[in-house]
Amino acid sequence: MDETNKDVKKITDLIEDEGKHYIKEYIAELHPADIADIIETLDEEKKKELFNLLHTEIASKVIVEVNEHSRDQILEDINKEKLTDIVEEMSSDDAADLIADLSKEEAKDLLEKLHWKDSTEVQKLLKYPEDTAGGIMQTELLSVREEMLVEDAIIQLMALSENIGDVPNVFVVDKNRRLVGILPVRKLLIVKHEMPISGIIDRNVISVNVNEDQEEVANIFKKYDLVSLAVVDDDGRLVGRIQIDDIVDVLVEEASEDILHFGGVYQDEKVMDPPSRSIKVRLPWLIINLATAFLAASVVGLFEDTIQTLTILAMFMPVVAGQGGNAGTQALAVAVRGIALGEVSFSNAKRPLINSIIVGLLNGIVCGLITALIEYFWKGSYMLGVVLCLAMIINLIIACFVGVIIPLTLKWLKIDPAIASVVIVTTFTDCIGFLSFLGLATLFIKYLI
């Protein structure tokens, strides 16, 4: 971070001092990802200025690394010829992603300007939904034919690898381009050049269909510890390749989706989405929540007479209910994460369930005593303190228990436990909170007034 700040200062100074030709020199030593970091911290004008100073090859890497917001700013009024050159330099998947973000007109315009071969590749990729294997694969392929000799394979590898970078394996296809295996590059070092490669092919190759969901693709990478994966069409023909760095992005994005679910947002919503989208995504859930809120309200309604007699109860009832909600959400977060990481299911749930009761009891006693003390010094009712303490203990035990049992049950029903758990748990804690507090108050009403 300090490194980046130093760079930013230096570059901002250089732009202001009109020292633009020094910037090129200064920046030539930096990694594209570092240049992207610097660009993100600049204001809009300087972003564009700096970007325009970059060589096409570097620019094509930087534009992939900057965040969406900066990318939009940079591309806003970029020279069309420059953009075409930049896209020509990109790998097919990055080019397709960039073009997918443009307006229809701009995209069409750019595709027409691109070299026909790049254009065809990109248009093929654009046809696959964004969240499938086809949507994240590259079409640049390092593949050799199974009947080749080692020397031919080496020549092919050398010719292709400039575009693709360092890879540990090459895919092997038959004459119909059907995937038959992989060939570890290092094995080419130890065999005679005039031998056929067929002897060193590893035929136990894992591949995915081009229509497979990206989350499933990520799971395959994770499960088999892969670095790259072949993508095949319905006939088993090799059509692309997915690299681990694209999967890393998928994994981080998918994992961060759980936060949305946990917060009650059940479709993919981005922070920059227009209000119409946000309302469409959030409103149904708010309405479901409203229904559960009326359930809790009707529990309060049962005790209208008690509240009439002792209005002070209205002050403390949200404390008991809210504290139950907090304790339940804590238990839920730990359980949901444990389920996601495969650490717990019904088969080994006995221990966490028993523990949850103990945790609820002890945290309930502490919170209950504190609440009782505050009430006593504030309002001076000894007996109301006892009722608050007991209600708090009851609610926290239930909260911690349902915080574990609800997500486990949802998982067992094959429902994503991050999704509906919070509303179910807080409905429990609201209802039990009001019921236990107002119920106990009703029971002991003659000691309270």
Place this chain on the structure above:
Amino acid sequence: MDETNKDVKKITDLIEDEGKHYIKEYIAELHPADIADIIETLDEEKKKELFNLLHTEIASKVIVEVNEHSRDQILEDINKEKLTDIVEEMSSDDAADLIADLSKEEAKDLLEKLHWKDSTEVQKLLKYPEDTAGGIMQTELLSVREEMLVEDAIIQLMALSENIGDVPNVFVVDKNRRLVGILPVRKLLIVKHEMPISGIIDRNVISVNVNEDQEEVANIFKKYDLVSLAVVDDDGRLVGRIQIDDIVDVLVEEASEDILHFGGVYQDEKVMDPPSRSIKVRLPWLIINLATAFLAASVVGLFEDTIQTLTILAMFMPVVAGQGGNAGTQALAVAVRGIALGEVSFSNAKRPLINSIIVGLLNGIVCGLITALIEYFWKGSYMLGVVLCLAMIINLIIACFVGVIIPLTLKWLKIDPAIASVVIVTTFTDCIGFLSFLGLATLFIKYLI
């Protein structure tokens, strides 16, 4: 999944039919990760039986892949000689992880039984904290000396790579084992065997210090799209190597930690942790929440007279406050995720902030009208419906706005926005909810009774 279920059925049948020697055959074709999946679905006895049938080499891979729960069951009463053999087969980082999970006595026992070289490596690794570069690296190194000839490098590569698998690059060190660059394996294919490798070394090499935090290491992998990374000590000497598959686990675990923070659990708590740990982690936060709950209670306290006059208000006040909490949490989830993915910061927050007000207003109108209608048909007060609707709109606007501004502010203050946001936002929505509803009811009290 269906594939796994079929395998499980087959294997369970085979274990029951005493067809154990068929199992070995059947399982020999499966990937260790698939065998791990099968083991996880078996009951404890069958887990042990199946695991004991595996060849040592396969067993060493399977034990790494199974979840913690199954691993504990399998290792519970495993034959010590067998365990030693299995650990000898493992890569150093996996061996260290497994040994770190054993009891002190068992670990000491196992380390004594291991081959001295493996034992030394593992003991070195055990000294690094779990969540540092040292804690996740392997010590098996594919490195060559910079003064080597190409032919020597090829021989060294062949000798070492059996243990390490297919890699695209080899590290290059000087005579003091200081890291000087990397050597792409494919380049060895195109140069003459009697040439020095110095001409094909890429000296622009990225490395991390052995004490670097694993989250920072993961960020470096993500930022530079790496597949493996050199780990060096304070003197720049190469001491280990981190592979992308270990980083994938780190990324998934770190991302899933946000769920804990969002749920109000601020230290790493596992679902199987003992109650003492859970209480220690969760109680401080519950007590802070209790303080904010009393703040909300004191807002209710301001209106005791109004509630005394009209007890029905006590029924509906949690509806307004709760609905604000839900809307605020939704806004928060979207904002926290946007911040985590680098899509929003104060510099471009104008649009999401304006949008949040629009979303709050419109969702508030819909929820307010529904609430008013339900109240009217349930309790029959036209004017109470109006008050509910207005209070709901006010609270949802505030909720959506603070749901965005609070995490942005925390981020700007360099505080993790997932951490304290929920409590701040719900404190706002509780207080504003009670204040707007009871305040409006007080204003219009003469129309309400």
